[in-house]
Structures are given as C-alpha cells and as structure tokens.
Amino acid sequence: MGQRIAPYRVALIVEDDFEVRGLAAALLEETDLKVVETSSAEEALDYLNHHSEEVAFLFADLRLPCLMDGLDLVRTVRLKWPWVRTVLTSGRPLDDKADDVPRDVRFMPKPWRALEVLMEAERAAQSYRRN
Known part of the structure; x- marks a missing residue:
C-alpha cells in the first residue's frame, strides 16, 4: 500500500505592495x-474557494485594492473557514475600525516584528486540521 501524502498547509499572504508581500x-x-x-x-x-482545506494561516493587509x-x-x-488562523496588519492605526475586527483576529501594526509573525504562523501550523 502506498503512503498517504498529507495535504499542504498554506500561509496565504494578502498584500498589494509587492515589496512588503515579498518580505x-x-x-x-x-x-x-507553503506560501x-x-x-x-x-x-x-478565489484561492480559498478552491483550496480552503489547505489554508492554515491568513496574513492580510487592511488596505487593499478593489471592492473588499x-x-x-x-x-x-472567520465565518466560512473558522480554522484559519488570521492576522490583520496595517501601517496605520485601526482607530474607528478597531471594534469591527473579529475578536479572534490578531492585529499587527507595520512594521511587524519578524518573531511575532513567525510565532503566529507556527501556531497555525500546529493547530491546523483539515475540515
């Protein structure tokens, strides 16, 4: 019998600034x-609609182009894929939007500390489970 191959665990980065996304x-x-x-x-x-079972970590900027x-x-x-550990980041304070952030979403101001990002990703990787 062949070995079962575990699905990828994915960190999904959502950032419109090319350099920040690359960092x-x-x-x-x-x-x-997998990034x-x-x-x-x-x-x-779109990615989540096709690969949500693989995503363990979402790292998203507050200000993004387009409608959302x-x-x-x-x-x-948080509503559709509650197992995805989620971090919201921004170079500006949340101010009036702070109350709108779901309580289980971590906010990290830019510039973020590498160790904090890595710790959140590690927590996501450890708690990942396929739903």
Whole structure:
C-alpha cells in the first residue's frame, strides 16, 4: 500500500505592495507552511474557494485594492473557514475600525516584528486540521 501524502498547509499572504508581500513571503518561507501570495481580497477568496482545506494561516493587509478591504476579507474568512488562523496588519492605526475586527483576529501594526509573525504562523501550523 502506498503512503498517504498529507495535504499542504498554506500561509496565504494578502498584500498589494509587492515589496512588503515579498518580505512577508520570505519570512513565512522559514516555517513549515507553503506560501501563497495574492494582491487583493478577491484573489485570496478565489484561492480559498478552491483550496480552503489547505489554508492554515491568513496574513492580510487592511488596505487593499478593489471592492473588499482586509477587514471585509478577515470577516468572511472567520465565518466560512473558522480554522484559519488570521492576522490583520496595517501601517496605520485601526482607530474607528478597531471594534469591527473579529475578536479572534490578531492585529499587527507595520512594521511587524519578524518573531511575532513567525510565532503566529507556527501556531497555525500546529493547530491546523483539515475540515
């Protein structure tokens, strides 16, 4: 009998700034997670609609192009895929949006600390389970 191959565990990065996205990807490639990069919430949702069972970690910027921002994205992810560990990040304070962030979503201001990002990714990798 052949060995069962475990599905990938994915870290999904959603960031419209190419350089910042690349920095996050380089950082998360140090984990056991496969890194997938998108530049909008719509691209991220498309990926999730086809591969949600693989996604363990979502790392999303608050300000994104197109119709949905990062807050819309994390709300949707928490409702549809509650097992995905979620971090919202921004270079600006949340201010009036702070109350709108789901309580189980971690907010990290930019510039983020590499160790904090890695710790969140590791927690996601450890608690990942296929739903």
